[in-house]
Amino acid sequence: MSSFIPNFPVDGVVTVNRVVLRPEYDVDDLQERVAVLCENVKTYHSETGFIGGFVTLNAGMVSNEGSSAGKAVQSSLKGREALIVTFWRSFEEHEQSHKSDTFQPLFAEVLELCENGNEEIAYTMLWSGQAYDAKEAQAAKAAKKRFAA
Numbered sequence: 200m201s202s203f204i205p206n207f208p209v210d211g212v213v214t215v216n217r218v219v220l221r222p223e224y225d226v227d228d229l230q231e232r233v234a235v236l237c238e239n240v241k242t243y244h245s246e247t248g249f250i251g252g253f254v255t256l257n258a259g260m261v262s263n264e265g266s267s268a269g270k271a272v273q274s275s276l277k278g279r280e281a282l283i284v285t286f287w288r289s290f291e292e293h294e295q296s297h298k299s300d301t302f303q304p305l306f307a308e309v310l311e312l313c314e315n316g317n318e319e320i321a322y323t324m325l326w327s328g329q330a331y332d333a334k335e336a337q338a339a340k341a342a343k344k345r346f347a348a
Contacts, residue, residue, distance in 0.1 A: 203327035213322045216283040219315040236305040248292025252285035
């Protein structure tokens with residue numbers, strides 16, 4: 200495992216929330232509410248297990264090279280679906296953060312946006328990594344050429 204996510208422990212936990220916006224809300228609503236919620240987590244839980252996170256929006260593009268389910272050219276959830284991904288030292292610390300009096304009201308405001316309700320799945324990291332720099336990439340190619348069967 201690489202240190203792609205600084206300070207992420209080998210036995211850390213990744214949580215993923217999938218948000219599908221209700222028709223009456225837009226990305227600005229999502230960004231505002233999630234920004235306030237994330238600031239709260241950083242402020243109150245950076246010392247109690249929170250390591251980092253990101254929020255990503257469905258851009259609508261579907262990879263025909265990387266997908267095996269049909270040949271769609273655009274996702275119907277473009278601009279309406281987002282993933283909120285967080286990194287924690289442990290699942291227990293994550294769960295404690297959600298019990299916080301400061302967290303719950305902000306979380307409820309985000310849930311108001313959700314057409315799909317909410318299900319937050321916890322994962323354990325199997326691999327993470329970042330790209331090689333040019334010198335490392337050349338060395339990796341040379342090693343593959345020399346040693347790969």
